[in-house]
Amino acid sequence: MGGMAGLEGTEQPRRHGSATAARWSPAVEDERALKALELFGNPTEAEVPLPSRPESAATARRLAQVVVLRQWGLSPKMTEDAVLLVSELVGNAVRHTGARVFGLRMRRRRGWIRIEVRDPSRGLPCLMPVQETDVSGRGLFLVDKLSDRWGVDLLPRGKTTWFEMRVADR
Secondary structure, eight states: OOTTTTOTTOOOOOEETTEEOOOOOHHHHHHHHHHHHHHHOOTTTSOEEEESSTTHHHHHHHHHHIIIIIISOOOHHHHHHHHHHHHHHHHHHHHHSOOSEEEEEEEEETTEEEEEEEESOOOOOOOOOOOTTOSSOOHHHHHHHHSSEEEEEEETTEEEEEEEEEOOOO
């Protein structure tokens, strides 16, 4: 038998010190996503303010998951890509803007979804060339490769960084 046979699709518990964290499962993740929606609000209805802390990337991913997969009913692949790109935009806002709070907004119109992260910095993100061995700096590269289009809108106080993806309307 191969070393990992039978373990596909499962994740082993993470250990923090001597305590074992709860196992990941789709049901646990769904529960966390719905809790994030309850705590922070629905980013399809209004911009959701999130604190500029690393853990906000997980909150934004959960909000994207519940909106894109459940509310909009898009494919698991589209959801996976959108969740990854949300995480990248949020990570950039947290790391590079000096903001205390940033905003997350998700919109859908015929044939497209658009996800926006607004922050108070007018510093523009820069798409850098990446190498296979790079361990950081891949965020906008991923946004550029996985979205159909992306950009930055300068505002009187800050900017909105956004991406759009084509979707099949039912």
